[in-house]
Amino acid sequence: MSLRHGLLGLLAEGPASGYDLAGRFTELLSSVWPAQHPKIYAELNKLAAEGLVEVESEGPRRRKAYRITDAGIAEVKRWLTDVEVDHTMRLQPLLRSLFFWLMDTDELQRHLEAEARYYRELEQNYRDYAARKDRGEFGYSEQTQSMRVTIEAGIRLYSALADWAEWAQTVPPAKPAKPS
Amino acid sequence: MSLRHGLLGLLAEGPASGYDLAGRFTELLSSVWPAQHPKIYAELNKLAAEGLVEVESEGPRRRKAYRITDAGIAEVKRWLTDVEVDHTMRLQPLLRSLFFWLMDTDELQRHLEAEARYYRELEQNYRDYAARKDRGEFGYSEQTQSMRVTIEAGIRLYSALADWAEWAQTVPPAKPAKPS
DNA sequence: CTGGGACATGTCCCTAGGGACATATGAGAG
DNA sequence: CTCTCATATGTCCCTAGGGACATGTCCCAG
Numbered sequence: 011m012s013l014r015h016g017l018l019g020l021l022a023e024g025p026a027s028g029y030d031l032a033g034r035f036t037e038l039l040s041s042v043w044p045a046q047h048p049k050i051y052a053e054l055n056k057l058a059a060e061g062l063v064e065v066e067s068e069g070p071r072r073r074k075a076y077r078i079t080d081a082g083i084a085e086v087k088r089w090l091t092d093v094e095v096d097h098t099m100r101l102q103p104l105l106r107s108l109f110f111w112l113m114d115t116d117e118l119q120r121h122l123e124a125e126a127r128y129y130r131e132l133e134q135n136y137r138d139y140a141a142r143k144d145r146g147e148f149g150y151s152e153q154t155q156s157m158r159v160t161i162e163a164g165i166r167l168y169s170a171l172a173d174w175a176e177w178a179q180t181v182p183p184a185k186p187a188k189p190s
Numbered sequence: 191m192s193l194r195h196g197l198l199g200l201l202a203e204g205p206a207s208g209y210d211l212a213g214r215f216t217e218l219l220s221s222v223w224p225a226q227h228p229k230i231y232a233e234l235n236k237l238a239a240e241g242l243v244e245v246e247s248e249g250p251r252r253r254k255a256y257r258i259t260d261a262g263i264a265e266v267k268r269w270l271t272d273v274e275v276d277h278t279m280r281l282q283p284l285l286r287s288l289f290f291w292l293m294d295t296d297e298l299q300r301h302l303e304a305e306a307r308y309y310r311e312l313e314q315n316y317r318d319y320a321a322r323k324d325r326g327e328f329g330y331s332e333q334t335q336s337m338r339v340t341i342e343a344g345i346r347l348y349s350a351l352a353d354w355a356e357w358a359q360t361v362p363p364a365k366p367a368k369p370s
Numbered sequence: 371c372t373g374g375g376a377c378a379t380g381t382c383c384c385t386a387g388g389g390a391c392a393t394a395t396g397a398g399a400g
Numbered sequence: 401c402t403c404t405c406a407t408a409t410g411t412c413c414c415t416a417g418g419g420a421c422a423t424g425t426c427c428c429a430g
Contacts, residue, residue: 012285016288029408048409048411049387071394072394072407073408073409097221098224102276103277103343105196105223108336109266111331155362156288156290159358162354167281174346183332209379226419229418254378
C-alpha cells in the first residue's frame, strides 16, 4: 500500500495529473519504487473516491489535475509517523549470488563485470542529480532538501553494490577441501 | 518467478524438504528475498509436476524430501546465465525519505535513529555470519563460498543504509530561500 | 498415558503489480 | 487539410505474494 502514499506525498508538493505523477515516478523513483501508469490512474481514482485528493482542474486532452485534501495530508503524515516501516528488500541479484557456484568461472566473471557497470552507471546518475541539486537547479525548498536525502541513499546504495560486484570478482572461485 | 529458481538453487546443494527450505529462506534470505511457506510448498508441487524436482524420500510426520533432477539443474543454470537480471528494488524507506519534509524535526530525528539502529543491527548479523564462515564453521565448499559473497553484499548494503541514516540526521532540515 | 509443543504440509482469499491492449485529443509537420 | 506523434487516461487479465486458517504427526514432559 505504498504507491497510495507515494502519490499522496508527491501531491503534497502541489497539484499534478496522473501523467505528471507517472513521469515523476519514472524520473526519480524508477529504481527504488517502480510504478506503472495503470496503477497510478487506478489509485488516483480510489483516492478521489475516498476524499484524500480532489480534481483541481480539467485541462486539454482529458487531463485531470489532482490536488491533495486536508484529509490526504493527514493520511500521509499518519503513514509517515504511525505506520511501521516496511523494510522488505527483494533483490534478485543477491538471490542469484547464492548460486554463483553453479556458474562457470568466466561466465561468472562476465556477469559480475556487467553488474558492476550497471550499478556504477546508476551511481553516476544519482551523483549527477545530486550535483545539479547542489548547484541549486531545483531551488532550496524543503521538498528538494528531502529529495537530496533520497538521492544520497541512491548514491550510497548503488556505490555499495558496484563495489561489491567488483570485490566479488577477486574472490577465488572455490577452495580445496579443508586441510584438516 | 525467482522463488522458483531460488528453490531449485537451494536444492542443487542437496535434497531437502519444504520445511527445510522454508527454514533456509528465513535464516539467510529473509532480508533479501522473503518467502512464506505456503508459496514454497505450492511451488515445490509445481516443480515436481514439471519434473524439475522429484520426491527423494518420505519421512516421519508426512515429511517429503525433494531432490533436484537433471532438468532442474539445467533450468537453474539457464536462469543464471541466459535470463536477464531483474534489478528491481522496492525500498519503502527510500520512498518515505522523499517525504521527510512533511515530518516535524524531532519526529524525523527519532525515525532516522531507529532506522540507523535497525540497519546497523542487520549489518552486525551479517558480519557475525561472515566471521563464522571465515572461521570455517560451514566448511569450504563452493556453495559456502557463494554464500560468503552473498553475506558480503548484505554487510555492505546494510552498512551503507546505516551510514546514510546517520548522515541524514546531520542534514539541516530546510534552507532559507536562495540568497539570490 | 495424556497433553502441549515443535515438526510438517497444505488450502483459501485477497491485494499489489506487470504487461498487453484500447482510446481520445491536441499540436505541429508537410 | 491530413497525418503522425506526443499527451493523457484508462481496461483487462494474469501471476506473485501476504496472511489467516486448517490439519496431521511425532516427541517429550509431567
